[in-house]
Amino acid sequence: MSDHAEVMKGIHQYPGIRYPVLTPNLQGFHHAVCVLCAGLSIRGKHYAAKSDRSKIHLQPLWLTVSKRLYGMGCYEIALGDTTGVGTPGSMKRMLESVMKEIPPAALAVHCHDTYGQALANILTALQMGINVVDSSVSGLGGCPYAKGASGNVATEDLIYMLHGLGVDTGVNLCKVMEAGDFICKAVNKTTNSKVAQASFNA
Structure with a gap:
């Protein structure tokens, strides 16, 4: 879970494909937003408002x-x-x-x-x-x-x-x-x- 930012930066992302990552806390969520992840798998409801502002889909x-x-x-x-x-x-x-x-x-x-x-x-x-x-x-x-x-x-x-x-x-x-x-x-x-x-x- 701790290296998803590095993984996302290091792979070629194809158009039309979602690349979800697990973000079990708010710090991980912010890191994922920084690398423009299109799908986030989260634990807990307190991310919802932030995700709406960031235009990030939640899973x-x-x-x-x-x-x-x-x-x-x-x-x-x-x-x-x-x-x-x-x-x-x-x-x-x-x-x-x-x-x-x-x-x-x-x-x-x-x-x-x-x-x-x-x-x-x-x-x-x-x-x-x-x-x-x-x-x-x-x-x-x-x-x-x-x-x-x-x-x-x-x-x-x-x-x-x-x-x-x-x-x-x-x-x-x-x-x-x-x-x-x-x-x-x-x-x-x-x-x-x-x-x-x-x-x-x-």
Whole structure:
């Protein structure tokens, strides 16, 4: 989280693509504004007024304040299972509840794979009309607020599932696996992607 300003300055940003960053405090928010981030993932309502003045879109994560934040003008509300304990059943119940107040077009899901339920949860969300999903190459990452939580669902596994459903993602799965392999070697980690493991061991 602390190096998003350097990352944003160092990458080539393509037109029409959002590059969201997580800003868990006001200092991080200001740093993100300075590098003109188009999408910010925040924690807490006190950023809303500032974001309106800065013309920055917000992507809050707290389910408990989803309705209030939507009313404040947040364009996208990401419902996050950062501990990875959710199941398709709980995902369905959560979305049914939230969608009574917020349209599916304004919702996204952020599923970690601690209990191996991320893809099943995402499929449930897709079937309910959600079309924005967070993922992480090689499933890297974790949750600093939940000890033992694994990373976000692997991008490679998500793409493989979407392609199997006939969804044209426009993403080259082989290239993503290559990127994941490069990153894992660079940080000395083992990929959490089942698709990558199966492909490299084939």
